[in-house]
Amino acid sequence: MKVAIAGAGAVGRSIAAELLENGHEVLLIDRNPRAIRSDTVPGADWLLADACELSALESARLDLRDVVIAATGDDKANLVVSLLAKTEFGVGRTVARVNHPDNEWLFSDAWGVDVSVSTPRIMSALVEEAVTVGDLVRLFTLRGSQANLVELTLPADSPLVGVRVGDVRWPRNVVLVAILRSNGIQVPEHDRSLEAADELLFVAPEDAEEALQHLLAPVEHQADPEAPVTPAP
16 A cells, blocks of 8 residues: 655654564655654655645655544644545545644535544543443544444443344444453343443444443433533544
8 A cells, every 4th residue: 555644753664663573565755854753763765845735745645545544733724634634635545633622513425534633632532441340431433434433342241241242233323343341352142231331442433432321221221311412522
C-alpha cells in the first residue's frame, strides 16, 4: 500500500515507522526544513513542501497513493489536505488528525475526511473502557460508513452471560467483531458462550447503540432507559 503523510513531526514519523514495519511504502511531506529528518525514518521517502498547496501534492503524485494521512498539528491544514486529496486526486482513503476536540464536527466527508482521529477523545474513551462495566463506550467513529467501534464489559448479572453468540438476536446492522478475555482475544464464533467480564467489541451504527446497550446490560445498569448512548467526552 502506498501512503502519503502530511506532517513529519513526532506523530507523522511514528505513523510512518509503523507502516514501514508492516511493509507499506511511505512518503512524508513537511514544509519545515527542520522536520526533514530522513535519518529518523530511513525507509521513507521525504518531500520538503507545503502539503496545503496543490502544486506540492502534484509533485508528491498523490493520484498514485492509496491512503493520505493528514497528521499535522494544525487542524485547518489537515482539513485542506484531506479535501484536496479526495477531490483533486481521488485518493481512496483519507485519515485526519484532530488536534482540538471543538473542531471534531468539521472532520467529515464534506471536507474529504473518511476517518478522523481525535487523541483527546480516544484517550478519554480508553479510560472509560478500562473502568466501566455495563455501559456502552464509543471508542472510534468510522465516518465513511456512519458506524462506530463500541465496547461494553459484560456485567455478571447480564442476561447474556452463558448464552452462545449464535443464539443472540443482535440489533440490525450490529456486528460483534471480537471478545477480549484475560487469556487473550476470542473469535466470536457461533458456539462460543459469553462470560461475565467479557469485553465485547462491536461495529454498530449510532441508531443501534441504545438497543445494543439494553440487550447487553440489565436495567439496574441503565440510569435512564430513555436516554441515548453518550459518546466519551
